[in-house]
Amino acid sequence: MIGTRAVRQPGRGGDGQDVPVRPAPAAVALLRVHDQGRQFLDLSDRRASRLTREQKSRFVATCWTAQMYKHFENPMPGHVANWAELPDWQRETAADTGVKDFGAGSNGSRAPRRRRSRYRR
Template sequence: MDRETGVAVKTFDGSFRGLTGNASAAAVYGQVRDFISVSGGNTSKLTREQKGRFVATCWIAQIHKHIEDPKPGYVAGSNDLPAWQQETDADIFEAIEHANS
C-alpha cells in the first residue's frame, strides 16, 4: 500500500496490496475475463505485449477511480513500466486466460 495515498499498489509478484487492492484486483480480473469472453477465446492470438498492455490499462483505470490526482508513476503507460512489471502484467492476463479456457 502506498503510504501517502493509502491505495493499493501492484507488487513485484503481480498481486495487489492496500485498502482498495482486493476490489481493484477483482475489477481487473473481471475486465480481462470479459475481454476473453467477448473475443470468443481469440485472445490466444495476442502477443504477450498486447496482453500485458491490456492489464496495465485496466489497472490504470482503477488507479484513476481511487486517486483523484495520482502520481505519474502510478499511471505510466505499459511501455514506460520496468520489464519485470510488463512481464508480470502479461503473466496475469495469461493466468486469467488459462483459468477461463
C-alpha cells in the same frame, strides 16, 4: 462483489465480535482488472487467448491504469505510467497476469498449472 459490501475479519472488534472491514482500494482494483480480462475473453468468444504475451500485458496494464484513476483521486505516477515508461518487472507482472487470465494462446504461452496437493486423495 467484494468492492460493494464489507468483508468480515474475525476478532477485530476486541470483544470477540466480527467487525465489517472494507478491502483496500488497490485490492478492489485488482479484482476489477481480473473481471475486465474475463469479460474481454468472453466477448471475443475466447479468441483473445490468441493474443501475444505483450498484447495481453498491455491490455492488463491499461485496465490497471483505468482502475487506478477510478479508485484514487491522485494515483501514484508509477501506477498510471505509459507502457514505454514501465519498468521491466512491472511489464512482466502484467504479462504473467495476462497469461493467467487469458489462458494458453496460439503463440505457445501457457497459463500456469495448478498443482495438486499431495495430501489430497
